[in-house]
């Protein structure tokens with residue numbers, strides 16, 4: 001099947017690193033970068049930011065005149081009711097979020113989230129019109145074949161019941177490469193992402209999903225991955241707006257290659 005190539009995607013989560021004020025300063029910097037970047041303006045590169053919960057509404061406001069999308073780091077499995085401390089997809093959509101992160105390695109490891117919870121959160125996001133950023137990845141370093149198998153199991157579980165026509169970003173994030181000095185080796189990322197794409201392509205409902213890489217990603221990585229990925233999901237190494245701007249330049253170069261024209 002021929003795959004229609006989506007925009008090259010560059011997402012950043014600030015996790016719990018920033019203060020409220022720094023979160024808003026970061027959003028303002030992203031707005032400036034987006035306003036000046038032709039590839040962001042044209043849609044060749046899609047940028048999203050995922051700040052800490054209390055900064056979400058104001059981040060949406062700061063970025064409302066740009067194409068940059070805003071997402072949440074988590075989402076409740078239910079849409080309303082007696083769920084103290086949870087934030088529902090309905091409220092996230094109401095304040096202008098358009099994405100929700102699910103299945104992140106830190107949620108699984110530190111907060112005991114299972115494949116079942118990840119599935120319920122994925123479906124909660126879709127039900128509320130949010131694009132899930134579904135994080136999958138092998139727990140331990142090993143062969144690329146073993147990594148693809150482990151990731152496909154996670155995907156199959158999370159995507160059970162996904163309706164036709166859904167939009168979803170698959171973030172391949174090997175657990176061992178998150179918070180590390182360096183990303184996974186480029187050849188490993190390329191092989192696993194090819195395997196994931198082949199799996200997605202075999203199911204009509206999933207064939208349009210983007211596959212992006214996360215785990216100590218930063219400037220310089222995208223050029224090593226070529227067309228094997230649809231973009232990056234960044235953490236620490238894009239928390240400096242200048243580094244994010246560099247990655248967006250690299251994403252624009254990749255988008256030009258994918259479009260068949262010189263970068």
Ligand SMILES: O=C(CO)COP(=O)(O)O
Nearest residue numbers: 178179214216217235236
């Ligand atoms: O977990 C990540 C994105 O979801 C990446 O975090 P780091 O790039 O800081 O390892």
